Amino acid sequence: MLEKLLELGQPLSMLWLILGDFNCVKSPAKKQLGVAPTYNPIWCKFDPVLLNNEWLEVILHYGAHFSPRGCLSSHSLGIDSIFDHLTPKTKSFRFSTMWANHPNFIVIVEDGWSLNVESTPQFNLCRKLKALKSSIKAFNSLHFSHISVRAKKVDIALQDAQLQLESNPGNAAL
Template identity: 35%
Template structure:
């Protein structure tokens, strides 16, 4: 893993406003990344990581090579918004296998609505008699409904999230391989 302010961009897409960038200006950095097999790590947050208030560029990066993916490490970087004390976006890197053992946020899956018992489950839990403030009633009904929808998911749509995550990981590795070699893998 290599991270930092590279003071260079890979393409014109990494710059907003200001003078156009020529291939000559980006070729050294592109060749450096190509020689080492470096690609940007998946990220969220700000795409442009540096600004002078008029021009925005992506010069701060967290990069890894194919060997990093072979370690089967799930890694993610988040670029926050720049603060008053810096014109760069702070980067937070999350390392390790993404297994969350605490409370998880509720996720609604559209496929649940296709199940014949979905409306019945919603109706049963929404008609519960709960007393208190409006927000207390809403929170309790949602909490009760959460358990019922999780049961529906486990019984009829088990482990779809894990299957999607596995497919996304495979796609990420194959697309990285294709970018590095130019050889398309068909599976």
């Protein structure tokens, strides 16, 4: 069957891709050695994807994900993806107002701005901004990353404090 598919696909200059359940047979006579197919659970997966050489010449990528097989069938859902492989763009630097409210922010800016560079004024500015950018990124990661996780922890602590206060209304420390 593979030879026949390749023969059919040779004259095509466009991309082609064939996927499917190639372990299915039309009739027991088509099964290798003429042995009748069994209908017991199959504990292996053979769902090849065939594609032509043109796929290798373009910047398209193919991926397949197969879900666990069903309880009454040896078949499982296959999700196929064809996508461009794009290199991720670097994010542009953006100032966040929340940084300015942090007590250590001005120290970070002063340290970055006090960098001593002996060159042209434009080069000095670029060098200081670059140094400041890496310092601010580290500062942001340290103090402002994983906000949702931090908010959940604070919410749990608040609920715990409220429960303690409810249980001990006379406790002035709470």
